Amino acid sequence: MAYLLILSLLSLCVFWSPVKAYQGDGRVDKMEDRFRTMERKLYQYMEELDRLKTMERKLNQYMDEHGHLLQQNRDLQRQVSETEKRNDELTIKIIPATGGPTEQVAFYAYMSTNTPPNLRQHHTLIYDVVKVNRGQGYHQDDGIFTVPSSGVYVFAWTVAIQTHGWASVEIVVNGVVFGSTFADGTASDWEHGSGIVVVETHTGDHVYVRMQENGNGVVNSNARGRTSFSGWKLF
Known part of the structure; x- marks a missing residue:
């Protein structure tokens, strides 16, 4: 608008200049001086306008580049965050739980030889050969498994009886019977009895196998058949 106004004024001055000539040189x-002054100002204004337009283009270019860099930075941050999250998930899946007795618990033991004949009621069976004792809960000196960490456990046992003998055994947790099994040897062969229980236990609980009643004959354990006791933590 300013440019058009200046051009209009210049045109008006040029148009009226011949008409007013009679008033004197x-x-x-x-x-003419005013016209030249206005012309110079017009050129200055146009130069300033060009300069401002150039600055505007550079500013827009900078803003476009800056905005592009900001978007790239946001994209990179998002990718880093997603990568860290996937890495954490893979670490959890790949690295197994590490810990002491409270994490991994399992044991397996058996008797190295036959017992004396006719064991009395509530006699605790002692399994002196320990093959596995993860968590150090089983004690081979007294046959008792002491729960190292609370959870649900599975316990299994097997008793072997010679010919003409019999035995009834039970598994006990803190004095409470949780299961029992009976084996009766025939006239011509041995007999095996096995049992398994699932028990919810607490740290420090005692688990063991004992005679449910007076036995008849010996409890066998040799290469032909082992009398054994085992257990493991489910969760």
Whole structure:
């Protein structure tokens, strides 16, 4: 708008200059001076306008580049966050739980030889050969498994009886019977009795196998058949 206004004024001055010439050369000279002054200002204004437009283009270019860099930075941050999350998930899946007795518990033991004949009621069976004792809960000196960490456990046992003998055994947790099994040897062969229970236990509980009643004959354990006791933590 300013540019058009200046052009209009210049045109008006040029148009009226011949008409006003009769008033004297001094008046014309002043008009010409004013015209040249306005012309210079117009050129200055146009140069300034060009300079501002150039600055505007550079500013827009900078803003576009800056915005692009900001978007790239946000994308990179998102990728880093997603990568860290996937890495954490893979670490949890790949690295097994490490810990002491409270994490992994399992044991297996058996008798190295036959017992004396006719064991009495509530006699605790002692399994002196320990093959597995993860968590160190089983004690081979007294046959008792002491729960190292609370959880649900599975316990299994097997008793072997010679010919003409019999035995009834039971598994006990803190004095409470949780299961029992009976084996009766025939006239011509041995007999085996096995049992398994699932028990919810607490740290420090005692688990063991004992005679349910007076036995008849010996409890066998040799290469032909082992009398054994085992257990493991489910969760």
